[in-house]
Structure formats: structure tokens, C-alpha cells
Amino acid sequence: MLQFSLKAANVRALPSQLLVEPAPTHHSPTVLRLSPRSTLFLEGYARAPQYRVVEGCVALSQSLSDGRRQIIDMIGPGRMVGIGVGERNRCSAETLSYVTLEAIDSVDHAELERGLEEMVLRAQAHATLLGRKTAPERVASAILDLADQFLRPSRGCKRNTICFNLHPTRGDLADWLGLTVETVSRCFTRIKKAGLIDFNHPEIVTLLQPATLAEIAAGSRAIDNTNQA
Amino acid sequence: MLQFSLKAANVRALPSQLLVEPAPTHHSPTVLRLSPRSTLFLEGYARAPQYRVVEGCVALSQSLSDGRRQIIDMIGPGRMVGIGVGERNRCSAETLSYVTLEAIDSVDHAELERGLEEMVLRAQAHATLLGRKTAPERVASAILDLADQFLRPSRGCKRNTICFNLHPTRGDLADWLGLTVETVSRCFTRIKKAGLIDFNHPEIVTLLQPATLAEIAAGSRAIDNTNQA
DNA sequence: CGCTCGGTTGATATCCCTCAATGAACGTGG
């Protein structure tokens, strides 16, 4: 039947842990530290608590009954998790790296509205990506988005280059971009061969030509494959 | 290059009108009446005013530089337009039918937050549709969504059936669902031949088996085509 | 050391896009 089978959804064994106790801190804000593949909350359950991400990467996802999974958003440092999720959560939230969270007890309206608006804008841009962009365009967009959110830690592997840790696996990226693992992997190699990015370990990516990458992401340029090494 | 060309984006001549003056009303809320294919606001321009839809259908859309278009949301009676659009609009808004709007001068926080949350939830569901559903599933989902939003006017063409006016054209639906006109049309005929819906004029649709349609929309059932007339 | 997991690559299949033609509905102008 489908061109999307269970396989495409990268079904995982199960969350490695379901909750982690707060770590002690010296004053007010409660801080949580989670391992990769921890579940913050699950689709269909009671309303989620709200956090702010201090460090690391959290994925929001929805699943169809047959296991097809769609990652709705990748959330990095500074952003809120647990807002815009509906009364009974319409999303699950999973950590994709070691994550430090700060519990939010009360949000003021301005902050909540800013957070919600950011969710809306990102979701809209993502809809355009999912509905109208080609596979290479999606991957280029993803790389730039993640670079933007996760630049901080390991800046500048070399002089003048932007190098960062790509927290999601190829499978996570596939579920985010509406593709399969294989297609994501092939796009990475193509983009690498075109000289736009570089990586040895698949998680550590260096941007060599961010401007060109942005053009590809925007759909105004194709990948140049004449550049075979 | 792309499998999505300019054609796929259903590029239109241009908005038939750009603004329409308020119609006189007897008291406070300013009411606007717009014709089909009027533009409420355009992507990239100064922040949009805010309205509530009283009657009719408004489409929010984004476009790529080469003309590929993605409709982000279809907005029906009761919902707000012009929120969650960013400072410089990241969306255009176009009427798909005769539309009655009510200008909103001030929204209280609770209402704004409810509106924004609804935008987020719908955008998330739509991302799952765009990323992981097959063409027939998308069309089934769209029919149910529109039925839900636009049931009111022409209820019950016949006894016990749900009949409504499908405001968007096949082209609009294609841009909403990340498909092409032809694919949308083929899905409609398949769903009709399977006995799940009926229509003579392509805009007036009757739901014959909403429950089955919902199963298809959810991805838990395939279209039964043994049912050839 | 064997197992699993994540990533990559190749060969093949298929869903949906592209291109093309047709027909109905509608408005316009002669």
C-alpha cells in the first residue's frame, strides 16, 4: 500500500527512561538533567509541564496509528517546551542529547505569547518545507536551522568555519523532514561532495559555504555536482 | 530539476482586489465583506490587522521564490486571521469565497493565547499530514477538516447526510496538501467511486461514510476500490 | 567476540508529478 511503511517511521525500542529527578541547585529555578532518548511527555496523556531548554536538543513528535512518525519541531537552548501542545498532549517530547531543563512555574502573558508565536512561525515554515521542498532543499534547510540553534558550544573547529554538533540522528532528521534515513544520508553525501559542508563523524558538521546552502534551502539554486573530488 | 515546477504551485494572475472598504453596520464591530480571491494581506509586508471570520473561507499561504506555494491553513467561521503571522507577515491571506470579517481592535490575553494555540495545534497536525500521509489520506483529512469548519450553511442535502460547500478549488487543495491538482482530482474520484463521498458539482460534497473517511484520514485503513459501479 | 545500532551505498519499485488533451461552465463582445 504505502510508500511509507513502519520502517520509514524509525520506530524505536522504547524511551530509555521516563523521568529523571531534579538535580540539586543553589537557588530558585528547578533544574533537570536528562540523558539522550528520555521522554519528557507522551502524546495523548495529561497536560505536559512546561520547561525552558538550557542546553541540548528536544524533539516534538506525533505518530500515526501504524507507527509513522513526524517530528514537528526541534527545540534548542532558550526555547520553551510544553507550550502549544493542547490539553491532552498532541505531541510527545523526547531528548535527542543530554539536556538541561529549567522548570517554568509561571509564564507571563507576553512571554507565553512570544513562545506560541515562535511555535506557529516555525510550524508554518516547516509546513512549506514538507509540502513543497525537494529532499536536498529540506536537508539544507535542516542543517542551517540546527546550525542556528546549536552553534554555541563548539564554535570554530577551524578559523572562519562554523562547526557544530548535529544532535538528531539521520533517522530523526528523516522523521523531521518527511523523508527516509537513506534519502537523508544520500543528501548529506551529495552536499558534502559539492563542498558545502564537511564531516568525518556524521554528528559533527562543518559549514563550508553557508550562503550557498541557504540558497539551496530557499529553493533558488540547485546542488552543483560537477565538483566531484 | 524539481518535481515541483511553477505549474505545481498554481500561480494565479493576481489578487482581484487588494482591499475593500468596510460596509456600514448598525453598531460597534466594524464588518468587512470581501469577494473571493481578495487579498487580506501579503507575505513580507507590515504587520497585518486582525480579524475574526464570520462567514466564508480564508487561506493562509507562503511562497518560495520560484512560485511554489504552500497553503498553511484554511480558516473558517469563528477563527481569527492575522495572529501568529510574525512582525513582517510570513504569510499571505486570501479569501477563497465571499467572506464576512469582523475587525478586532483589542484581544484579551486569554483569547489571543487560545487562538495561537489553535494555530499551533492545527499546524502540527498539518505537518504530520504533509510529512507522513499518502495522497488519499491527505485528501480524506482535508474533506473532514473542511466539513467540520464549513458544515453550517447547507446542512443535510438529504436526510442523514452531511453536505457542504467546499470553498477551495482543486488547485487550492493541492497547495494545501502538498500535492498537484491532478492528484487531488484523482483522489476525489477514487473516494467517490468507493462510495465514501458524492458530488456532481465539484464544490458541493456530500459525506456518505464519514467514519470510514476518518479511518482513511488517520491512516488506519486503505480505500476500498472493489466497489466499482 | 558477537551483538546491536547507526550510517552509507546500490538496485529496484512505486507513488505521484509532468505533460497533454478534453469537456463543462462562465463571461465577453460581436
Place this chain on the structure above:
DNA sequence: CCACGTTCATTGAGGGATATCAACCGAGCG
């Protein structure tokens, strides 16, 4: 009233981007 153009919808034939299936490799780990 009737040609004429335009828009929208439908249908068919063919092709292409991406999914599927399969094999292999390296790393981590009990």
C-alpha cells in the same frame, strides 16, 4: 444568439524523485 477565451476539473500516458529492500561497515558494549 453564438463564437471565443478563460478557468476549473477530469482523465490518460509516461517519467522521475524518492521509497523500499538489501548488503556492508564501523563503533560501542556486554
